[in-house]
Amino acid sequence: MRILVCISNVPDTTTKITFNSDNTEFNSSGVQFILNPYDEVALSKAIDLCEGGKGTITVIHVGEASTEPTIRKALAIGADDAVRIDATPSDAYFVAYQIAAYAKDKNFDMILTGRESIDYNGAQVAAMLGEFLDLPSISIIKKLDLNGNKATLSREIEGGKEIVEVEGPFVASCAEGVAEWKIPNMRGIMSARTKPLEVLAAQSLETLSVVEKFETPTPRGAVKMVDAANVSQLVDLLHNEAKVI
Amino acid sequence: MSVLVYVEHAEGKFKKSTFEVVSYAKAIALQLNTNLVALAIGSLAADQLSSLGTYGVQKVLHVNDAQLGTFNAQAYTSILSDAAQKEGATVVVLANSFSGKGLAPRLAVRLKAGLASGVVALPTLLGAALSVKRTAYSGKAFAHVKLSGAINVLALNANAYPASEQPVSAEVVSLTSTAKASDFKISVKEIVRASDKISLPEADLVVSAGRGMKGPENWHLIEDLALSLGAATACSKPVSDAGWRPHEEHVGQTGIAVSPNLYIAVGISGAIQHLAGVSSSKTIVVINKDPEAPFFKVADYGIVGDAMEIVPQLTAAMKAYTQNG
Numbered sequence: 001m002r003i004l005v006c007i008s009n010v011p012d013t014t015t016k017i018t019f020n021s022d023n024t025e026f027n028s029s030g031v032q033f034i035l036n037p038y039d040e041v042a043l044s045k046a047i048d049l050c051e052g053g054k055g056t057i058t059v060i061h062v063g064e065a066s067t068e069p070t071i072r073k074a075l076a077i078g079a080d081d082a083v084r085i086d087a088t089p090s091d092a093y094f095v096a097y098q099i100a101a102y103a104k105d106k107n108f109d110m111i112l113t114g115r116e117s118i119d120y121n122g123a124q125v126a127a128m129l130g131e132f133l134d135l136p137s138i139s140i141i142k143k144l145d146l147n148g149n150k151a152t153l154s155r156e157i158e159g160g161k162e163i164v165e166v167e168g169p170f171v172a173s174c175a176e177g178v179a180e181w182k183i184p185n186m187r188g189i190m191s192a193r194t195k196p197l198e199v200l201a202a203q204s205l206e207t208l209s210v211v212e213k214f215e216t217p218t219p220r221g222a223v224k225m226v227d228a229a230n231v232s233q234l235v236d237l238l239h240n241e242a243k244v245i
Numbered sequence: 246m247s248v249l250v251y252v253e254h255a256e257g258k259f260k261k262s263t264f265e266v267v268s269y270a271k272a273i274a275l276q277l278n279t280n281l282v283a284l285a286i287g288s289l290a291a292d293q294l295s296s297l298g299t300y301g302v303q304k305v306l307h308v309n310d311a312q313l314g315t316f317n318a319q320a321y322t323s324i325l326s327d328a329a330q331k332e333g334a335t336v337v338v339l340a341n342s343f344s345g346k347g348l349a350p351r352l353a354v355r356l357k358a359g360l361a362s363g364v365v366a367l368p369t370l371l372g373a374a375l376s377v378k379r380t381a382y383s384g385k386a387f388a389h390v391k392l393s394g395a396i397n398v399l400a401l402n403a404n405a406y407p408a409s410e411q412p413v414s415a416e417v418v419s420l421t422s423t424a425k426a427s428d429f430k431i432s433v434k435e436i437v438r439a440s441d442k443i444s445l446p447e448a449d450l451v452v453s454a455g456r457g458m459k460g461p462e463n464w465h466l467i468e469d470l471a472l473s474l475g476a477a478t479a480c481s482k483p484v485s486d487a488g489w490r491p492h493e494e495h496v497g498q499t500g501i502a503v504s505p506n507l508y509i510a511v512g513i514s515g516a517i518q519h520l521a522g523v524s525s526s527k528t529i530v531v532i533n534k535d536p537e538a539p540f541f542k543v544a545d546y547g548i549v550g551d552a553m554e555i556v557p558q559l560t561a562a563m564k565a566y567t568q569n570g
Contacts, residue, residue: 013498013518017385026382037499093353093360118383118498122362127318127350136430137318139347142492152434156343156493158255158262159444162316163435170430176499177492208359208394212376215387217524223531223541228550232562234530237546239566242528244507245450245474 001055003046004106006099006113006125007039007074008089009067013118019214026119026214035070038114038174040077045144045179046112047078055109056080062089062098068197076184076192087202091209092120096128101203104133110151111171115140126173137171138164142178248274249334251325252285252297252305253342255438259293262340262447264300264408269401270338271301271411272367277335282306283415284328286321287313291417298415300408305417306332313422315433316344320424322351327423329356334396336368336375341400342446349400359392362400365525368392383498384521403447404504405525445494448477451505451526453496455481455519457512457533457552461489466556467511473563479503481513497522512552515540532556 011017012032019027035043046057059079061071064086071082085098103111111133116123123139130137142161143154153172155162184192226234238245250270252263267283274281283302285294287309294305308324325348329337337352339345341362353360361377365387368375374393380402381388445451452471458464464478471478478494485495496503498518508526513519515531515538523529524543531544534551541547548555 011382013383013521014516016517017382019386092350096350096354119381121380121383121502122350123346124350124353124360124362127347128354130318131322131351131354134427137347137351138431139318140343155347157316157436157438158260158342158447159442160436160438162433163437164431164433166431168430175492176495208357208392208397209361210391210393211381211388212391213389214381215378215389216385217387220529220543220545223544223547226546226548228548228555231548231555231558232565234546234548234559235562235566238507238528238530242507242545244528245563245566 001050001109002107003050003055003057004103004108004111005039005043005046005057005059005074005079006111007043007059007061007070008036008117009033009061009063009070010036010117010119013037017216023213023215033067033070035073036114036117038116038118038176041176041178041181042112042114042174043074043077043079044182045174047182048179049146058083060085060099060102062087062095062202064088071197072192073184075195075197076188077182078188081196081198083198083200085200085202090207092122092124092128093209094205094207096125096132097205098202099125100129100132102200109169113171113173115173115175123173126171130171133171135169135171136166138166139173140175141172142175144172144178246277246279247282247332247334248277248279248336248338249329249332250281250283250302250338251348252283253340253344254285254287254289257289257293260447261408262342262403265403265406266338266340266401267297267300267302268408269367269406273336273338276367276370280304282332282334284308284325286324294417295415299410299412301411301413302415303413305415306420307417308420308422310422312424312429315436316347317429317431318347318351319428319430321348322355323424323428324422325352326355328420329396337396337398339398339400341402345400349398353398356396356398357394359394359397360400361390361392364399364401365405368399380502380525382521384502384524402504404449404506443475443477445477445479445503446501448503448505450474450476450507451479451503452476452509452511453479453481453513454484454511454552455513456483463553464490466553470509470556470560470563473560473567481519510540511556513540514538515543
């Protein structure tokens with residue numbers, strides 16, 4: 001079994017998000033970048049599935065050379081080899097196109113992504129890959145079991161879940177809960193330095209979406225405190241002032 | 246030219262978010278001075294389909310056969326893209342729901358369309374292109390994205406645009422499925438719906454709790470409060486990590502982002518990752534025993550006190566309010 005896991009490089013979850021002076025670019029100075037948490041859980045699932053020599057895992061990333069520590073982290077966690085497509089990941093369409101171009105003649109049994117990146121939050125790459133590669137895609141899964149060539153997955157729906165079955169290669173995007181997060185051990189960290197990391201040039205592509213500017217949410221007014229001895233006042237405020245109940 | 250809206254339904258009924266999506270698409274159709282066409286897939290009664298006219302849909306396309314009863318991203322993409330081309334749609338609107346996230350990206354690739362998901366406001370027209378505001382950085386920011394496809398796809402967040410009635414009479418047209426046999430590689434085995442629970446991503450009112458509740462055995466207090474309001478329940482990451490509550494309830498940067506009218510946070514300190522997931526809530530109430538809890542800085546209303554005492558009082562006050570009001 002061969003699994004491809006798509007990973008992205010994102011600002012750490014504790015990052016305070018700021019932009020340059022004309023709000024056109026993310027201000028990355030002093031920001032710690034990490035392996036996208038959902039991609040990490042997808043990788044953890046792949047490792048579970050391959051346990052005991054049942055398969056190999058390739059991680060693929062579209063990004064510049066500066067993202068290599070994140071790729072090495074994925075190798076330390078347990079991927080066997082890595083591919084970096086050398087380009088700025090301008091939008092999901094561009095990223096999915098590059099990954100599809102790489103994967104199309106490699107016969108992966110399964111392609112996993114995280115449910116979304118925590119910076120762009122598009123939740124688009126998995127389904128786009130499915131379309132580019134003419135494979136079935138299942139977005140936002142919390143469970144994945146393999147029985148021979150048949151996979152059973154649990155996908156999120158509003159107010160519940162949907163259990164689906166698929167045979168043959170597929171693409172799925174993973175949410176938390178699909179596997180336990182893996183922590184790299186010392187042997188993993190040491191071996192990550194020497195695992196293969198192939199760098200490939202990107203295919204050129206016209207993109208149809210461009211971020212023109214960013215905006216941070218408008219701050220709320222000062223908090224209005226209600227005395228703990230007079231809780232029913234809160235109900236009045238929610239009804240008469242905030243008008244939300 | 247037209248605007249095409251994909252109308253999601255569950256068990257034969259349109260959802261609140263569907264009417265939001267339709268109203269949003271109607272506003273775009275008015276901006277573009279064109280007609281609004283809706284596409285529904287699966288089993289739906291005629292009166293449900295024609296009811297879309299209430300929200301300004303002029304034509305409802307309905308596709309149903311035995312294979313289309315459950316969601317299938319590939320088959321639905323085939324039907325939706327064919328309908329978009331046949332209707333000469335320049336904009337396709339969907340809900341940024343779980344199924345919408347499976348469908349919109351495939352559709353964008355199939356149609357070679359520009360795509361923005363997590364959209365929260367009407368687009369600005371820039372000649373043939375459009376600029377649209379979407380969430381980014383997990384609720385910590387917004388991005389204005391310019392889409393320049395000959396056709397563009399917008400996936401609207403729940404609770405981002407209010408449903409508004411503008412009745413017209415809707416013509417319902419039944420179409421034959423254009424899905425291919427090779428689209429059906431996935432089979433749905435079971436759909437599990439927690440019927441007694443309100444869906445968190447779409448909820449109007451949310452009661453959320455954190456480690457301040459001390460343990461899962463105290464969660465009946467939170468459930469009682471939620472029940473008194475008709476709210477969905479949610480929790481912080483440490484709570485779902487500890488197994489006190491299921492992962493589905495985890496709100497925050499690596500969980501679900503919510504945008505209800507009212508978010509009540511009980512015993513949650515307000516780590517930046519949690520705040521990211523709730524920042525687009527209209528009104529935030531924080532109940533915490535620590536007056537220095539960072540959550541108070543982004544709240545509209547706050548109560549300092551022990552959750553075990555405050556929550557039952559609030560539940561009683563809510564019950565009194567609903568009985569009298």
